[in-house]
Amino acid sequence: MSLWWRSAVVYQVYVRSFLDSDGDGVGDLAGLTAGLDAVARLGVDAVWLTPVYRSPQADHGYDVADHRDIDPLFGDLAAFDALLAAAHERGLRVLMDLVPNHVSDQHPWFVAARAGGPERALFHVRSRPTGWRSMFGGPAWSPLPDGDWYLHLFAPEQPDLNWAHPAVQADFADTLRFWLARGVDGFRVDVAGGLAKDPAYGEVRRGVPHPHWDREEVHDVYRSWRHVLGDAPAVAEAWGPPERTAAFARPDELGQAFAFEVLRTPWSAAALRRTVDAQLAAHRAVGALPAWVAGNHDTARVATRLGPERALALHLFLLALPGAFYLYAGDELGLPDADVPPEHWQDPQSLRSGGRLPNRDGARVPLPWTAGPNAGFTTGTPWLPVPPRWPRYARDRQESDPGSPWSVLHRALTVRPRLWTTDDLTWDDARAGVLVGRRGDAAVVLNTSSRPCRLPAGASVVVRTGGEDDPTAVAPSECVWLTDGPVRFAG
Numbered sequence: 001m002s003l004w005w006r007s008a009v010v011y012q013v014y015v016r017s018f019l020d021s022d023g024d025g026v027g028d029l030a031g032l033t034a035g036l037d038a039v040a041r042l043g044v045d046a047v048w049l050t051p052v053y054r055s056p057q058a059d060h061g062y063d064v065a066d067h068r069d070i071d072p073l074f075g076d077l078a079a080f081d082a083l084l085a086a087a088h089e090r091g092l093r094v095l096m097d098l099v100p101n102h103v104s105d106q107h108p109w110f111v112a113a114r115a116g117g118p119e120r121a122l123f124h125v126r127s128r129p130t131g132w133r134s135m136f137g138g139p140a141w142s143p144l145p146d147g148d149w150y151l152h153l154f155a156p157e158q159p160d161l162n163w164a165h166p167a168v169q170a171d172f173a174d175t176l177r178f179w180l181a182r183g184v185d186g187f188r189v190d191v192a193g194g195l196a197k198d199p200a201y202g203e204v205r206r207g208v209p210h211p212h213w214d215r216e217e218v219h220d221v222y223r224s225w226r227h228v229l230g231d232a233p234a235v236a237e238a239w240g241p242p243e244r245t246a247a248f249a250r251p252d253e254l255g256q257a258f259a260f261e262v263l264r265t266p267w268s269a270a271a272l273r274r275t276v277d278a279q280l281a282a283h284r285a286v287g288a289l290p291a292w293v294a295g296n297h298d299t300a301r302v303a304t305r306l307g308p309e310r311a312l313a314l315h316l317f318l319l320a321l322p323g324a325f326y327l328y329a330g331d332e333l334g335l336p337d338a339d340v341p342p343e344h345w346q347d348p349q350s351l352r353s354g355g356r357l358p359n360r361d362g363a364r365v366p367l368p369w370t371a372g373p374n375a376g377f378t379t380g381t382p383w384l385p386v387p388p389r390w391p392r393y394a395r396d397r398q399e400s401d402p403g404s405p406w407s408v409l410h411r412a413l414t415v416r417p418r419l420w421t422t423d424d425l426t427w428d429d430a431r432a433g434v435l436v437g438r439r440g441d442a443a444v445v446l447n448t449s450s451r452p453c454r455l456p457a458g459a460s461v462v463v464r465t466g467g468e469d470d471p472t473a474v475a476p477s478e479c480v481w482l483t484d485g486p487v488r489f490a491g
Contacts, residue, residue, distance in 0.1 A: 005186060005233035005256060006289050007420075008045040009319070009413060010095065010326045014297045015050050015074060016060060017366040018329060020378035027366065027377070029075035033083045036090055038395060042332060042406070043413030046093035048188050050297065052080070053099075056106050058157035059348050061097075062190060063104040067175045084183045093185035098234070100172055100221075101191040102158040110159050114144055122168055123159050124151035130201045132212065137353030153194060153212065155348050163195040163221055176228045185232060192236035192248055192257075195221055214244055222253035235291050235326075242282035249288035256324065257283075259290035263299055267310055269435040269448045273427065276321060276437075280425065289323035289423065296328050301363045304337040312405050312465045313446060313479035319412055320437065320444035320481060322423040327409075330367050333393045334405035337362030344385055368394045403468075412463045412481070419462060419481065434474070443482045447474045460484040 019031030029052060039047060051061035052074040061071070070076050087094050103110060112119040129141030129149045141149040142156040151160045161168050176187070196218040198211035209215055225234065236248035236257040249257040259279040265271050279290045294314050295302040303311040312334065319325050340361040345351055350359035365384045369376030371391035391397075398406035419442045428436040433449025442462070447453055452473040455461070461471075464480040474480050 004045065004093070005235075005324060007322075007417075008093075008324045009043070009416070010046045010048050010291075010324065011039055011042070011044040012048045012296060012326055012328045013039075013050065014329060014364055015052055016383060017364055017377075019367070019369065020380065020382075023378060023380040024073075025378050025380040025382045026073055028073070029070070029079040029083050033079075033086050036083075036086050036092065040090040040092060041399070041410070043410055043416075044092070044327065046095055046185065047087060048095040048326065049097060051097045051099055051190075056104055056157065058104070059155055060346070062099055063102070063155065063158045064099050065104040065106045065108075067099075067172075068178045081182065088183065094183075095186040095188055095233075095235075096179055096184050097190060098175070098187040099190045100161070100163075101194045102152065102154060102160045105157045105159055113150075113159075116146060120148075122162055122165050124162055124197060124201075125149065126151075126201065131203055132201075134352075136349050137357055151197070153191075155352065160197070161195075162197075163218075164197075164199070169221070169224065173225070173228050176225065180229070180232060186229075187232070187234040189234050189236050189254060192222075192254070193218060193238040193240065193245075214238065214240055219247065219250075219253060222248065225254070226252050235324075242278045243285075246279075246282035246286050246288060246290075249283055249290075250286045251288070256288065256291045258326070259283075259292050259323070262293060262314075262318065263295070267306055267448050269430075269433050269446065272317070272446070272448070273435055276425075280322065283323070290321075291324045291326055292318040292321055293326045294318060294328070295331055295363070296326070297364055298360055299363065300358070301328075301335055301337050302331060303334050304362070307477070308334050308336070308405070309466070309477040312408060313477055315409060316412055316463065316465055316479040316481065317435070317444055317446045319409075319416060320420060320439070320442075322420075322425055322439065328363075332406050332409045333368065333395060333398055335367075335393055338365040338384075338387045338390075340365065340384060346384060365390075370394050370396050408463065408465055415462055415481075419483065441483055445474050445480045445482060447476055447478050450476050452476060455480070455482070458484070 016027045018027040019035045020027050021030035052070055053064045054066035054069045054071045055061045055063050070080050109119045109122050113123055125148050132140040134140040135154050140153050143149055152158050193214040196215040202211045233256050234254040236254050238245045238248050239260050245257045248254050261275050265275045283290050347360045349357045366377040366382045368390040371394055374382050374386045375390040398404035420439050422440045426438050430436045434453050435446040437444045452475050455472050459482045462481040466475050466478040
């Protein structure tokens, strides 16, 4: 069995914002295919595509009308096949974003259900709503024409599927087979913890299982998928304590789960160590390793949350840990969140909540490629406005600048497979605010304190995020990879 994904670096592509090939202002599959050389140059192992299925785009593709076709906005099945072939030629594997919790209200099943057909059994339909709330704000139930109510944990255009129904289970097994047969290498599973619902639709109460999040029954679904997936990985988007989210990564289930707690961990050596230890312990207990993340399309960019220096240092630190790493496109350029004016908002989360919920558009703005118009993303009008300052982050500039975030991560990705060769991690003693992790003959040093610390004599620096002021020290907010010699700090 090939377990390439246990230690892979996967590049998350928000397809809308990667590269536009036809001037309509929206990134597409042909644009991604044209940009694969740049992805391969960076040194990642795989790409994960956000949804490109047929969709009315009420939630930018996470409202799927046909799981086994490509939306014309992005291309067609021939364009997808061309992308797959081009990726594989470059040694890049391809993961698709699977959306099993809900479908579009324009999916044929729900069109028939709305009309009163027997397809209603494929959804959650009741004569009266409960108090469940939508993740996008407001009630999680909306009325049907005859007065019944249907469940949508997200937008009303995204009715939740009834995963207790055999037809739903069988259809998704067919979807997995369809894409695997085309050559897809794995999947990211959206809302992985939400598929199972309490049959009684009980309210949220302390001391009892949640009525619709992370119920034990959901693991039966993923155990059935493993028979279809074979060796292919699937990574769970599941939030919660490590021992719960790691359960999705069991070998007979999805095999991998995101370590989202990093996103909630403050810039503190002690706090980061606690998070890393907890994630590793929980995953090892089920025979897995974490999928580390510093950001994605649903959170503020890490350069905005932490600042550019700390963001780059956190990336280098997480890349040194046992497990996989998922790199959000644009983070290798050090992109911050863009300031998207409300009149240009596209995020249904903020639009539907009247701005009460965070707007995620700032982390989804198209990527900068060159210093040209719209930073080289499109010849048309971009779907989200490209900031005037974007060309300073352009990929072509950064690839020729040895001190850029792109160049630092490129060097790290180049040596990572040869440097970090064991799944062990031990911590060396260090002063407060400094983390020193060791795997075999290599060590990672992260300085979260406000003063520099001295590099040990005889240690060889492999990659670092700074060091311009004093190459013999680790500056505040800097991360360094070392080898050849013990790592000990004094003062």
